[in-house]
Amino acid sequence: DAHSSPEAQLNSANILKYLRDGLSLTPVSHSKPNQKQALPLLICVEGSSGLVDTTLLSSFPEKKIKEEVASEFLKEGKITGEEYFAIIQDEKAPAVNIYGVEDKRAYEKNLKAFDQGLSSGESLRNYFQKVQEEINPLKARLYNKRLKDLESKIEAYQKKRISLSQYCQYLHRLLDVDAGAVLSSCPNEGRNAEAALLGRPKKQSARPALSRVNSGATKGAQGTRESLSPTRLKYPNFELFVEASKIEKKIDFSRVDSERSKYIKELSKKLTNDELSDLLIMS
Known part of the structure; x- marks a missing residue:
C-alpha cells in the first residue's frame, strides 16, 4: 500500500472492516449449528516486529474524540490504516491483534543501508547533473x-x-x-x-x-x-x-454518478437484501 497516502490507508482500514464483518458472521466449529460467534482478527503487517500495541488510543473512553485524534494521526502519517482500524473499532467488535512480521535485525540492517544511500544521494545527483550537461549538447547535434x-x-x-x-x-x-x-x-x-x-x-x-x-x-x-x-x-x-x-475521453463523467445511481435503483428491484447489501458495499 501507499504508506504516505491517507486515502490509501483509509481504504486499507475499510477493507479490514469488510473482512471483520464477514468473519463476525462465520460459525465457529465448536458452536451450535445456528449460533454465530465473532472470531478474533489477526493482522500481519510489514515494517514492524512483534505485537503492535494500539491500546494507548483504543482504550480512550470518549469515542468521538478518539476517532478525531486517530483521523488526524492517519492524515499526518503517524499511524497506518491497520492501526486506525484497531483504534476506532467498536468495543463489542471482534478482537483485533496487529503483529509485525519483519525480522528485526534484517529490517534494521536494510534501514541503515537506506539511510546511507540517502546521505550520499546529493553528491551522486550533482555528478549525474554534470554528466547530463555534457550529454545534452551531443543530443542537439546527433539526434534527428x-x-x-x-x-x-x-x-x-x-x-x-x-x-x-x-x-x-x-x-x-x-x-x-x-x-x-x-x-x-x-x-x-x-x-x-x-x-x-x-x-x-x-x-x-x-x-x-x-x-x-x-x-x-x-x-x-x-x-x-x-x-x-x-x-x-x-x-x-x-x-x-x-x-x-x-x-x-468520450465519457461524460458528470453523468456517470447519476446514471450509476439509477442503475442501482433498477437492480434493487430484482436483488435480494443480501445481494443488494454486497452491491452497496462494492459501489
Missing part, C-alpha cells in the same frame, strides 16, 4: 527531429507535465507515423524503426508492407489483430490501455 521529440515527451512524462495516457498515446502514434515509414509490418520491423528514429535510411523490403496487402481486411470499428503490427501484438495490454484511454 523524431528522437528529439521522443526525448521531450519522456522528460515531460517524468516531470508530470503530461499524463500516463497522453504519454502512451504519443508512443502509440509513433507506430503510425508516415503510414509505415517508421514501422513497417515486415520481418525487419525493429531495425527499420531504429533506422527511422536515428535518421538513417532504411533498407526497403522486397515484400510489400503488410498494411498495404491487408488494407481491405483491416478496416473496422477498433481494428483487428490483422491490422496490428508485430510490435503491437507483443504488447496487447499496452494496446488495450491506449484504446481504453481513447474511450475515456
Whole structure:
C-alpha cells in the first residue's frame, strides 16, 4: 500500500472492516449449528516486529474524540490504516491483534543501508547533473527531429507535465507515423524503426508492407489483430490501455454518478437484501 497516502490507508482500514464483518458472521466449529460467534482478527503487517500495541488510543473512553485524534494521526502519517482500524473499532467488535512480521535485525540492517544511500544521494545527483550537461549538447547535434521529440515527451512524462495516457498515446502514434515509414509490418520491423528514429535510411523490403496487402481486411470499428503490427501484438495490454484511454475521453463523467445511481435503483428491484447489501458495499 501507499504508506504516505491517507486515502490509501483509509481504504486499507475499510477493507479490514469488510473482512471483520464477514468473519463476525462465520460459525465457529465448536458452536451450535445456528449460533454465530465473532472470531478474533489477526493482522500481519510489514515494517514492524512483534505485537503492535494500539491500546494507548483504543482504550480512550470518549469515542468521538478518539476517532478525531486517530483521523488526524492517519492524515499526518503517524499511524497506518491497520492501526486506525484497531483504534476506532467498536468495543463489542471482534478482537483485533496487529503483529509485525519483519525480522528485526534484517529490517534494521536494510534501514541503515537506506539511510546511507540517502546521505550520499546529493553528491551522486550533482555528478549525474554534470554528466547530463555534457550529454545534452551531443543530443542537439546527433539526434534527428523524431528522437528529439521522443526525448521531450519522456522528460515531460517524468516531470508530470503530461499524463500516463497522453504519454502512451504519443508512443502509440509513433507506430503510425508516415503510414509505415517508421514501422513497417515486415520481418525487419525493429531495425527499420531504429533506422527511422536515428535518421538513417532504411533498407526497403522486397515484400510489400503488410498494411498495404491487408488494407481491405483491416478496416473496422477498433481494428483487428490483422491490422496490428508485430510490435503491437507483443504488447496487447499496452494496446488495450491506449484504446481504453481513447474511450475515456468520450465519457461524460458528470453523468456517470447519476446514471450509476439509477442503475442501482433498477437492480434493487430484482436483488435480494443480501445481494443488494454486497452491491452497496462494492459501489
